[in-house]
Amino acid sequence: MATGIGPAVRPDVDVVVVGAGFAGLYMLHRLRGLGFSTVVLEGADGVGGTWYWNRYPGARCDIMSIDYSYSFDPELEREWQWSEKYATQPEILAYANYVADKYDLRKDIRFGTRVQQASWDAAARRWRVSTAAGDEITCRFYVMATGCLSLPKSIDIEGADRFGGETYYTHHWPHEGVDFTGKRVAVIGSGSSGIQAIPIIAAQAAQLTVFQRTPNFSRPARNGPTPQQKLDAFKADRDAYRQAARLSQAGVAVPITQVSALQVPEPARRAVYEAAWDSGELLPTTFADLVTSAEANETFCEFLRGKIRSIVKDPVTAEALCPQGYYYGTKRPCIDSGYFETFNLPHVRLVDLRKTPISTITETGIRTNAESMEFDAIVFATGFDAMTGAIVAVDIRGRDGLSLKQKWADGPKTYLGLTTVGFPNCFLVTGPGSPSVLSNMMVSIEQHVDWVSSTIDHMRRTGLETIEPTSTAEAGWVQHVNDCADVTLFPRADSWYMGANVPGKPRVFLPYIGGVDRYRKACDEVAQQGYLGFRFEGAAGAVCNDGVIRRLQPDVTIVLEVIESLGLPPVESMPPQAARALFDALATQRPPGPAVGEIVDGTLPGAAAELKYRLYRPATAGPHPVVVYYHGGGWVLGSHDSDDPLCRDLCVRSDSIIVSVDYRHAPEDRFPAAVDDAFAALRWVSSHAEALGGQPGPVAVAGWSAGANLATVVCQLGRDAGGPAIAGQLLITPVTDADMTRPSYQQNGERYLLTSAMMRWFFDHYVDVANRSDPRVAPLRAGNLSNLPPATIVTCEFDPLRDEGAAYAAALADAGVDVQHIFARGHIHSSLTMVDLVISGAPYREKMAEALRRYLPRQQQPLLRHKLA
Numbered sequence: 095m096a097t098g099i100g101p102a103v104r105p106d107v108d109v110v111v112v113g114a115g116f117a118g119l120y121m122l123h124r125l126r127g128l129g130f131s132t133v134v135l136e137g138a139d140g141v142g143g144t145w146y147w148n149r150y151p152g153a154r155c156d157i158m159s160i161d162y163s164y165s166f167d168p169e170l171e172r173e174w175q176w177s178e179k180y181a182t183q184p185e186i187l188a189y190a191n192y193v194a195d196k197y198d199l200r201k202d203i204r205f206g207t208r209v210q211q212a213s214w215d216a217a218a219r220r221w222r223v224s225t226a227a228g229d230e231i232t233c234r235f236y237v238m239a240t241g242c243l244s245l246p247k248s249i250d251i252e253g254a255d256r257f258g259g260e261t262y263y264t265h266h267w268p269h270e271g272v273d274f275t276g277k278r279v280a281v282i283g284s285g286s287s288g289i290q291a292i293p294i295i296a297a298q299a300a301q302l303t304v305f306q307r308t309p310n311f312s313r314p315a316r317n318g319p320t321p322q323q324k325l326d327a328f329k330a331d332r333d334a335y336r337q338a339a340r341l342s343q344a345g346v347a348v349p350i351t352q353v354s355a356l357q358v359p360e361p362a363r364r365a366v367y368e369a370a371w372d373s374g375e376l377l378p379t380t381f382a383d384l385v386t387s388a389e390a391n392e393t394f395c396e397f398l399r400g401k402i403r404s405i406v407k408d409p410v411t412a413e414a415l416c417p418q419g420y421y422y423g424t425k426r427p428c429i430d431s432g433y434f435e436t437f438n439l440p441h442v443r444l445v446d447l448r449k450t451p452i453s454t455i456t457e458t459g460i461r462t463n464a465e466s467m468e469f470d471a472i473v474f475a476t477g478f479d480a481m482t483g484a485i486v487a488v489d490i491r492g493r494d495g496l497s498l499k500q501k502w503a504d505g506p507k508t509y510l511g512l513t514t515v516g517f518p519n520c521f522l523v524t525g526p527g528s529p530s531v532l533s534n535m536m537v538s539i540e541q542h543v544d545w546v547s548s549t550i551d552h553m554r555r556t557g558l559e560t561i562e563p564t565s566t567a568e569a570g571w572v573q574h575v576n577d578c579a580d581v582t583l584f585p586r587a588d589s590w591y592m593g594a595n596v597p598g599k600p601r602v603f604l605p606y607i608g609g610v611d612r613y614r615k616a617c618d619e620v621a622q623q624g625y626l627g628f629r630f631e632g633a634a635g636a637v638c639n640d641g642v643i644r645r646l647q648p649d650v651t652i653v654l655e656v657i658e659s660l661g662l663p664p665v666e667s668m669p670p671q672a673a674r675a676l677f678d679a680l681a682t683q684r685p686p687g688p689a690v691g692e693i694v695d696g697t698l699p700g701a702a703a704e705l706k707y708r709l710y711r712p713a714t715a716g717p718h719p720v721v722v723y724y725h726g727g728g729w730v731l732g733s734h735d736s737d738d739p740l741c742r743d744l745c746v747r748s749d750s751i752i753v754s755v756d757y758r759h760a761p762e763d764r765f766p767a768a769v770d771d772a773f774a775a776l777r778w779v780s781s782h783a784e785a786l787g788g789q790p791g792p793v794a795v796a797g798w799s800a801g802a803n804l805a806t807v808v809c810q811l812g813r814d815a816g817g818p819a820i821a822g823q824l825l826i827t828p829v830t831d832a833d834m835t836r837p838s839y840q841q842n843g844e845r846y847l848l849t850s851a852m853m854r855w856f857f858d859h860y861v862d863v864a865n866r867s868d869p870r871v872a873p874l875r876a877g878n879l880s881n882l883p884p885a886t887i888v889t890c891e892f893d894p895l896r897d898e899g900a901a902y903a904a905a906l907a908d909a910g911v912d913v914q915h916i917f918a919r920g921h922i923h924s925s926l927t928m929v930d931l932v933i934s935g936a937p938y939r940e941k942m943a944e945a946l947r948r949y950l951p952r953q954q955q956p957l958l959r960h961k962l963a
C-alpha cells in the first residue's frame with residue numbers, strides 16, 4: 095500500500111469508491127495516479143452509471159457533448175470525437191467504456207456488487223463496507239460516487255404491480271431494446287426522460303397515450319453536428335475553453351448578462367427569447383433576473399406557452415401542454431426533438447392528470463376518474479429520488495453508530511456537499527449542497543474528484559489520518575446553500591430539486607445554486623485557509639481551523655464583486671464634489687424600485703434656507719400616515735436621488751407617505767447645520783402633514799446611516815423641546831457614536847463598501863474633533879435616553895457601524911424605550927438600501943415597514959381613492 099498514513103489497523107485498501115459512473119471512473123483514475131490503492135464497487139455489470147441504466151429510446155445528453163465530456167486529459171480529448179451535438183446514450187456509454195479501457199480501470203472495479211452497509215470503525219480508523227453478497231472490505235477513505243439521479247423513485251401509483259402487459263422503466267431499460275410496433279402504449283411522466291422517449295415511441299406504436307401530471311417547459315434541441323464555432327474555439331485554445339467552463343455559472347461558458355427582462359422593451363425582449371428558442375441550447379443567455387424575479391420569469395413562460403400553442407394544433411391539447419403555476423427553470427427544463435409536434439399525430443393522445451387523475455392501474459390498462467383505457471405496454475418515466483436517494487439507500491453509520499439516513503431525516507446537511515459531520519473520511523461526489531444537477535455534471539464531477547483526491551493526498555503528506563467537518567462549518571454551509579436558494583424562485587416549485595416528487599421526502603432545496611464558479615472558489619479557499627472548517631486527526635494530534643467559509647448573503651457578494659470590478663478610487667481619496675458625482679453616477683445604474691402612487695418634489699423652510707424634499711405617496715386611498723426620511727451619505731454625500739428606491743419601497747410596504755427631506759451638507763456646511771435643518775424639516779412636515787395629504791397626528795422619522803443619525807438626534811431634540819410629537823423612529827444602520835474602536839470597525843472596516851477610512855473622511859468633513867461627543871453627533875452619548883419615541887434599529891453583520899447600532903439599541907432599552915433590534919445576517923452597511931438588487935434584504939425591508947405601520951396606525955378607513963397626479 096502506497097499511503098504514508100500510519101493506520102491503527104491496516105485496511106484492505108486505501109479507498110473504496112461506490113459507483114462506476116463518470117464520477118467513480120475519474121475518482122479511480124486520479125487516486126491510482128496518486129498511488130492510493132483503490133477499489134470501485136458497482137451494482138451494474140458495466141461502467142457508465144446513468145448511461146448504463148437509462149437506455150430508453152431517445153436518451154441523449156442535453157449539454158453539448160463537446161462540453162459534457164472529461165477534460166482531465168487532452169490526449170483523450172484528441173482521440174475521442176463526438177458524432178453529433180447531443181450524443182445518444184449508446185455513444186455516451188461507448189465513451190465511458192473507452193475511458194475505462196484507455197486507463198485500464200476495470201481491473202479495480204468489482205461489477206455486480208451492490209454496497210449495502212458502510213460503518214466507521216473508530217478504533218481502527220477505517221470504514222467497513224459490506225456488499226449485498228455479504229462480502230466486507232475495509233478502507234481508510236469511503237467515497238460515495240453513487241450519482242444524483244441513480245435511484246429511481248418508487249412507483250407511487252395504485253395498482254402498478256397489477257398490470258399484466260409489458261412494463262418498462264426509462265431508468266432500467268432492457269439492454270436488447272423494445273419494439274413497440276403495432277402496440278398500444280402508455281407513457282406516464284413528462285420530465286426529461288418522457289420528453290425524449292415520447293416522439294420515438296410514437297413513431298413505432300399503433301397508439302400512444304401520454305399521462306401528464308405537470309407539463310414541462312421544453313425548447314427544440316436542434317440536434318446536428320457540433321456547432322463549428324464551438325469546435326473552432328476548442329481547437330484554438332483548448333485550455334482556455336475548458337477553463338472558461340470551470341469558471342462559469344453552470345459549467346458551460348455562456349455570455350453573462352446583467353440586463354433585466356423588465357428593463358427592455360417588449361420587441362427587444364422577444365428577440366432575445368426567439369434567439370433562445372432558436373439556439374437549441376439548454377442554457378442560452380437571456381436575462382439576469384429570470385431566476386429571481388417572478389415578473390421577469392413570467393415573460394419567458396408566456397413566450398414559451400405561445401410557442402406551444404403555435405405548434406400544437408388542437409387548442410385543448412395545447413393548453414394542457416402549457417406549463418402553469420411554476421416558473422421557468424424551477425423544475426428542470428428540457429430540450430427536445432419534436433416533442434410538441436408529436437401531439438399532432440392522429441394516434442397520439444394526451445391525458446391531463448390534473449383534470450382526470452389516475453385512479454388505478456388495472457390488469458389491462460389504466461383507469462382515470464373519467465375512463466378506463468387498455469394498453470399492451472406501460473412505460474414509467476416517473477423520475478428519481480434525486481441527490482440523497484442513492485446515498486441513504488446504503489446504511490451508512492458514522493461515529494458512535496450515527497446513521498446518515500437518520501441524520502438527514504429532515505434534509506441533507508453537508509459541508510460543501512462533500513462531507514458531513516459525524517462521518518469521518520467519508521466523501522460525497524456531487525452531493526447535496528453542491529452545484530451538481532444545476533451544472534454540466536462533468537465539470538462538477540471533475541472538480542469534486544480533484545478536490546477529494548488532493549485532500550487525501552494532503553493528509554498523507556502531512557501525516558493526518560482522519561478528516562471531518564466541524565458543526566460550525568457545516569451549519570454555515572447549510573445556511574449559505576439556503577440563502578442562495580432563497581433569493582431565487584426555485585423553492586416555490588414542487589420539483590425534485592426540492593424533494594417534492596417523492597412522497598414524504600423533506601422539502602429542502604437540495605443543490606447549491608450559487609454557481610459552479612463561486613462554488614469552486616469556496617472549495618479552493620477552504621483548502622487554502624488550512625482546510626477551514628475541517629478537523630483532522632493524526633499521529634501528532636488534532637488540527638482544526640474552525641470557521642465558516644461564506645457568511646455574506648449571496649446577492650451582497652455579487653454587488654461587492656461588481657463594484658470591485660469597476661476599479662473605483664476610494665471615496666476618501668476624492669474631493670467631496672467628485673465623490674458626490676460618483677455617488678450620483680452609481681445611483682443611475684441601479685434598479686428604480688417599486689412604482690408608487692405619486693411623487694412630488696417641493697421645498698420647505700430649512701434652518702438657514704429653503705430645503706428640497708421629495709414626497710412619495712402610496713397608490714392606495716389616503717390619507718396616509720407620514721414619515722420624515724433622512725438620506726444617508728455621511729453628511730457629505732447623498733440626496734433624494736441616492737435613497738430613492740428605498741423610499742419607494744418603504745412607501746409601498748408601509749403604506750405611508752415618505753417625505754425625504756434634504757439638509758445642508760459638509761464640508762460646505764459643517765455641524766450643526768445638518769442637525770438644524772433636519773429638525774426644521776421635521777417641524778415643517780409635522781405641521782403640514784394634512785396639507786401634504788397625510789393623516790394628522792404624530793409623524794414617524796426614519797433614516798439610513800448618517801440620515802439615521804439625524805433621525806434619532808431629532809427625536810432627542812423633539813423630546814427636549816416639547817415637540818413635535820414623534821410616533822416612532824426607524825434607524826437603519828445608524829451612526830450613533832464617533833468612536834471607531836469598536837470590534838465591528840476592526841472586523842468590517844475594510845472590505846464592505848463603507849470603510850473605516852471613509853468614516854474618518856466623513857467625520858473630518860462634518861465635525862471638529864472637539865464636538866464629536868456632542869449628543870447631536872453621538873446620540874449614544876446623550877446623558878438621558880429616556881422618554882424617546884419607540885425605536886426600530888437595524889444593524890448589519892458586516893457593517894463597521896454594527897456595534898454602535900447594537901449599543902444604541904441596548905442603551906435605549908436600558909432607558910426604558912420600546913426598542914426592536916433587527917439584526918441583518920450576512921448584510922453590509924448599504925445592502926438593505928439596494929432595493930431589487932439585494933433581494934435577500936427584502937425580508938428586513940418588510941420588517942422595517944411593519945415597524946412603521948405599527949408606529950403609525952391608519953386613523954380612519956380610506957373612503958376615497960387618492961387621485962394620481
Ligand code: FAD
Nearest residue numbers: 113115116117137143144155156157208209240241244535
Ligand atoms: P451515475 O452515473 O448515476 O453513477 C452512479 C453509479 O453508482 C451507478 O452506476 C450505480 O449503479 C452505482 N451505485 C449506486 N448505488 C450503489 C450501491 N449502493 N452499490 C453499488 N453501486 C451503486 N447531466 C448532465 O450534466 N448533462 C446531461 O445531458 C445529462 N443527461 C442525463 C440524462 C439522464 C437520462 C439522466 C438520468 C441523467 C442525466 N444527467 C446529465 C445527470 C447524470 O446523472 C450525470 O451527468 C452523470 O452521468 C452522473 O455520473 P455519476 O458517476 O455521478 O453518477
Ligand code: NAP
Nearest residue numbers: 154155156250283284285286287288307308426475476477
Ligand atoms: P422527472 O423529471 O422527475 O420526471 C418525472 C415525470 O413523471 C414528471 O412529469 C412527474 O410529474 C411524473 N410523475 C412522477 N410520479 C408520477 C405519478 N405518480 N403520477 C403521474 N406522474 C408522475 O424524471 P426524469 O424525466 O427521469 O428526469 C430526471 C432528471 O434526469 C432530469 O430532470 C434531468 O436532470 C435528467 N435527465 C436528463 C435528460 C437529458 O435530456 N439529458 C434526460 C433524462 C433525464 P410531476 O412533475 O408532476 O411530479
